[in-house]
Amino acid sequence: MTAVDETVPEFVTYTVDEGVAWVMLNRPQYGNAQNYRLLNQLDAAFKRAVEDDGVKVIVLGGEGKHFSAGHDIGTPEKDSNFQRERVHLWWDHTNKGGAERQYVLEQDAYLGLCRRWQEIPKPTIAMVQGACIAGGLMLAWVCDLIIASEDAFFQDPVVRMGQPGVEYFAHAFELPPRVARELLLLGERMPAERAHQFGMVNRIYPRESLRAEVAKIAAEIAQRDRFGLALTKQAINFVEDLRGKRQAMDGVFHMHHLAHAHNQLMTGNLVGGLDAKAMAKANKEQAGEG
Incomplete structure (x- = not known):
């Protein structure tokens, strides 16, 4: 397991309770925005849970008001120049230029990590409250179950940035294609209740009882045979891949980076000049909060 650097803030916490890793x-x-150090720590936490035979189920949640506001595009701790430990055999992105720099980074840190996590052999549950936006969707979608609070909402507004959705493009597998188009083209918030109607969310509970209800579900799953659970996960992943999930995701990932390169040429900015504040303002105005 990767050694802990005591100088880096604890962006991810890890506890185990009765066979469940939280x-x-x-x-x-x-809003639990994901910088690269957070993603590194998340990967280390998942690896720790996988290697612990005492852990049967993994729950992924977020502290505070929101599950995750997505990728970090503008906090003081944004770290795109961070020399991260790569999980795949791609070369270092930090000394590269042009489209290569961002492509190599996201191939490993976004698409690569999500695929790695989606293949975790132990059952995973996303416990979602508040906002689950863009990169937040990626973290929820790699989990086997999504249990949400009544006030949770799901959103991918990155078409505003000229991007065809986030890098782990599972939209049309999680939702009917016409609804996936709506999610992307309008970029509106999808309430948990509507996501539940389409099968993207498994169950909904009041925020105050969310953790307790997730603990009950995790405890029930933890009673099952470990190898049986792993094989069941592999079976469903196999069916999804037969339906073209991996191939489709590869194709859209390349479109995503064509959009990055186009934005860079046209505006000098990967995301068309929309920073975190501009995106937050647009989202709030659309939701009638601004």
Whole structure:
């Protein structure tokens, strides 16, 4: 397991209770936005849970008001130049230029990590409250179950940035294609109740009882045979891949980076000049909060 650097804030916390690993995103002051150090720590936490025979189920949650506001595009701790430990055999991105730099980074840190986590052999549960936006969707979608609070909402507004959705493009597998188009083209918030109607969310509970209800579900799953659970996960993943999930995701990932390169040429910015504040303002105005 990767050694802990004591100089880096604890962006992810890890506890085990009765066979359940609780992995919690811990940047509540920024809506649990995902910088690369957080993603590194999340990967280390998942690896720790997988290697612990005492852990039967993994719960992924977020501290504070929101599950995750997505990828970090503008906090003081944004770290795109961070020399991260790569999980795949891609070369270092930090000394590269042009489209290569971002492609190599996201191939490993976004698409690569999500695929790695989606293949975790132990059952995973996303415990979602508040906002689950863009990169937040990626973390929830890699989990086997999504249990949400009544006030949770799901959103991918990155078409505003000229991007065809986030890098782990599971939209049309999680939702009917016409609804996936709506999610992307309008970029509106999808309430948990509507996501539940389409099968993207398994169950909904009041926020105050969410953790207790997730603990009950995890405890029930933890009674099953470990190898049987792993094979069941592999079976469903196999069916999804037969339906073209992996191939489709590869194709859209390349479109995503064509969009990055186009934005860079046209505006000098990967995301068309929309920073975190501009995106937050647009989202709030659309939701009638601004």
